[in-house]
Amino acid sequence: MSNLLPVYDIKNLHLSKEGFLVSEFEPYLKRHQKLLQPHGHSFYHIGFFTQASGGHVIDFKKFDVLPNQIYFLTPGQFHQWDFKGKVEGYVLNFNQDFFQSFLHQADYLESFPFFEGDAKNSVINLPVAVSNSLAALFLEMLDLNDHLERKDTDHFRVVALKLFFTVGRFVAKKSGVKSATVHNSLIRDFKRLIEKDFKSTRLPKDYASALNITSNYLNAVCNKVLGQSAGELIRNRVILESKRLLVNNTLTISQIAYELNFTDNAYFSKFFRKYAGINPEDFRKSYY
Template identity: 45%
Template sequence: MKKEFPVYDICKFSYSQEDDIIVKPLAPYLRAMRKLHFPHRHDFYHLIFFTQGGGSHTIDFEKFEIKPYHGYFMAPGQVHGWDFEGDIDGYVINFSAGFFKPFLLNNQYLENFTFLNGNIQHSVIDIDEQYRSPLTELLNKVLVEAESTGRFRLDKLRIMLLEFFFLIAEIKGESGDVKSIENHNQIVIRNFEKLIDKHYLQLRLPKDYAELLCVTPSYLNSICKELLGLSAGNLIRNRIVLEAKRMLINLELTVTEIAYKLNFSDNSYFCKLFKNQEGVSPETFRKTL
C-alpha cells in the first residue's frame, strides 16, 4: 500500500553528516540513489542540470521532458520523481535552507531569485547555447571546490553558488535594471505568493491577503490577472489543491481526512473546489497516481 511521499533530509544524501551542501556529477549520484526514481520530497533545495540523456521529470504532478542543458530548481517540500532514458549526466546540487544563513546578513536574500521560490512556472530553465559553456565551466569549478578540504571551502562554495544564481537570473532576464524588473506590481505578486504558501490553511479569501499586503482586493486581483493570467482567488485555490494532491498519494488517508487536514469543515465543499480546479474529483485523481 502506498504511503505519503517520503521526505529526505540532506544528511541521508551526504558522506559527511556535517555538510549542508552536496555537489556531485549527476550520473554517479543517480547510481547511488537509484531507488529514488519514485515520487518523494526533500527538506532542502535540490538543483539538477542535465548535459545529456532523456526521459521525463515530474515536479508537483507536472511532467517535463528531459533535454540536455535543461535545469530544474526545486525548493524544500516539492514532490518530484523521474523516468530516465539513455545515459543521464549533468550536475546535482543539494543545499539546506540554512546553508547561506552564516554568510548573508539578509536571510531572505535567496527570495530575490524567482527560480528558488518553489513556483514551477519559474523553476524549469532551458539554457541558451551562448550560456552553456560559461555555465558548465562554473559548475565544474563548484565540483572541484566541493571535493576540497580547504579552510574556506564552504564560504567559497556559497560565493560560487551565488555567482551561479546570478548567471541563471541573467539567462532568465531577471538581472536587468532594478526599476524595470522589480517594479511594484511584481513585488506585490511575489509577496502574495509567499503569504499564500504560509497562510493557505487559514486564509482563503483575496481580501485577507490584500489587507496583509496593504492593497485593495480589486487591485490585487487586477495585477494577478495582468502578470500571471490568473485571479487572486485562483492562486489561493491552486495552492490548496496542490497540497491535496500531495496528500492523495497516501491511501491510508480518506478524502474526508484530507479535507479536515486542509481545514475544511465540509468535505463536500472540498470535493467541489478540487473538481472545479482539476476537472475531476479527488477520488478520480487518486486513481491516476
C-alpha cells in the same frame, strides 16, 4: 510503490557536515535509485543536464528532459524522474539555512523566480553558451568540494550564487521582466502570505488587508504580472497541497479535507473536482 510518499531529508543523501552536496549526475543517480520513484525532499535541489532524455514531473506538471536544461526545486515540492538512457550533468543540494548565515537578507533566494516554488518557473532550457558557463561553475564547485576546508565553504557559496545570477540574468533577458519592480515585490509578498496562510485564509480581501492595499489593486497587479486573479493563486496553492496529500495513501479523503480546513469531505471533493478537473479518489488512483 509504498503507500506513503517518501520525503527525503538532507541527511538521507549523505551531505557534507556543511549542509550541501555537489556531484556529477550519473554517480548521484546510481547511489540514490530510490529517487527515481515519486518523492519530496526538505532541502533545495538543483539538477543540470548536459546530456539526457526522458521526462520528469515537478508538482504534478510534466516536463521533457533535454540537454542544456536546468531545474530548481524548493523544499516540499513533489518530484519524479523518468529517464531514457544515460544521464550526464550535475546535481547541487543544500539545506534551508545554507545561505542564511552568509546573506544579510534571509529570504534572498526567493528573489529568483526559479526559487519561488512554482513548477512552471522551475525548468529552464538554456542556450549552449549559458549551458557551458554553468558547466564550468559546477566543475569549480566540484573542485572546491574535493579540497574543502571550512574557509572554502564561503567560496563555494559565492560560486553557487554566481550560478543563480547567471541563470537569473538569462531568465530576465528572455522574459523581458525586470526583477526589481514594485509590482513584482508585491507579488512576492502575496505568495509568501499564501504559503503561510492558505490553509486558513482563502479570500483575496484578507490578504490585501494584510498587505495594506485594496483587493481590487491586488487583483489588478496579479492579472497584470501573472495573468491570473488573486483568487486563482490562492486556489491553485490549495489544489497543489491537496495533490501532495492525496499521493500519501495513508490519509483518508476526510483527513485531507480536515487538514486543509474544509468543513466536510463533500465540500472538499466538490472544490477539488471543480478546480483540478478530476475527483480526489480518481486522482489518487492515478498514482497507485
